[in-house]
Amino acid sequence: MNVATAVFYLIAFITVVSAAMVAFSRNIIYSAFSLLGTFMGVAGLYVFLGADFVAAAQVLIYVGGILVLILFAVMLTHRITDVAVTNRAAGTVPALIVVGVLVFFLIQAIQETAWVKAKEIVYAPTTAKIGDLFLEQYLLPFELASLILLAAMIGAVALSRKEIKE
Amino acid sequence: MSPNELSSYLIIGAILFALGLFTVLTRRNAISVLMGVELILNSANINYVAFSHFGSGNTDGQVYAIFVIMLAAAEAAVGLAIVLAIFQLFHTIDVEAAQTLKE
Numbered sequence: 219m220n221v222a223t224a225v226f227y228l229i230a231f232i233t234v235v236s237a238a239m240v241a242f243s244r245n246i247i248y249s250a251f252s253l254l255g256t257f258m259g260v261a262g263l264y265v266f267l268g269a270d271f272v273a274a275a276q277v278l279i280y281v282g283g284i285l286v287l288i289l290f291a292v293m294l295t296h297r298i299t300d301v302a303v304t305n306r307a308a309g310t311v312p313a314l315i316v317v318g319v320l321v322f323f324l325i326q327a328i329q330e331t332a333w334v335k336a337k338e339i340v341y342a343p344t345t346a347k348i349g350d351l352f353l354e355q356y357l358l359p360f361e362l363a364s365l366i367l368l369a370a371m372i373g374a375v376a377l378s379r380k381e382i383k384e
Numbered sequence: 385m386s387p388n389e390l391s392s393y394l395i396i397g398a399i400l401f402a403l404g405l406f407t408v409l410t411r412r413n414a415i416s417v418l419m420g421v422e423l424i425l426n427s428a429n430i431n432y433v434a435f436s437h438f439g440s441g442n443t444d445g446q447v448y449a450i451f452v453i454m455l456a457a458a459e460a461a462v463g464l465a466i467v468l469a470i471f472q473l474f475h476t477i478d479v480e481a482a483q484t485l486k487e
Contacts, residue, residue, distance in 0.1 A: 226387035237399070240419055241420070246413060246416060267434055272449050283457055287464055288419065288422075292415055295468065295477050308410060325395055334439050336439060339438065347442075
């Protein structure tokens with residue numbers, strides 16, 4: 219077992235264990251901070267997959283943006299000085315059964331399917347290729363994305379402002 | 385399981401998806417439900433990038449992954465604004481408490 223394989227196992231372990239903490243932790247603060255491990259682990263997996271730009275975007279947007287937003291929302295909606303910041307769950311046993319059966323069949327399908335393989339696996343910088351694709355083949359979705367971000371910004375401001383009652 | 389196999393990444397994606405689905409199904413806290421959605425989106429992204437690396441060999445999958453990240457950011461902003469509005473109105477973010485559109 220060489221170093222790369224060991225690092226891969228470590229990253230996969232961190233990703234899955236943090237995701238399990240998000241799913242099973244009784245304290246929502248622990249859940250929110252475990253999400254950090256999952257996002258960083260997924261960024262590490264992107265590095266293993268030769269996707270440098272996506273890994274950087276994952277760290278910048280998920281860890282730097284979405285996680286901070288979630289932490290703000292947690293702290294604005296809970297009194298974090300309380301000891302028991304609960305994170306209640308309902309119907310755990312049926313959900314566990316459904317999810318367990320689902321993951322069993324998913325893993326079986328993954329292992330039994332003969333996936334199409336690329337002729338050769340290349341590790342090359344992807345940023346220039348992604349930029350070309352955005353401005354040529356995916357120009358319309360790219361422009362729509364800017365519209366969606368504008369709509370989301372206006373929507374978030376409109377939703378979270380305080381309404382003055384007369 | 386090894387870093388040079390497609391199936392190991394797909395299995396990690398499947399486990400993340402299952403844990404995210406479990407979170408969405410069982411949590412009664414709206415912010416936790418949003419965290420579960422983020423886990424599900426991340427698992428989809430792992431599959432996109434893994435297939436782009438091992439299957440097609442081009443970068444189209446990575447472009448889709450970036451679109452998903454962008455949509456997740458928009459979803460988190462609007463979703464959390466809705467959660468805060470619900471909290472101001474009902475003084476709880478239990479998803480079962482918010483059953484009416486007005487006070």
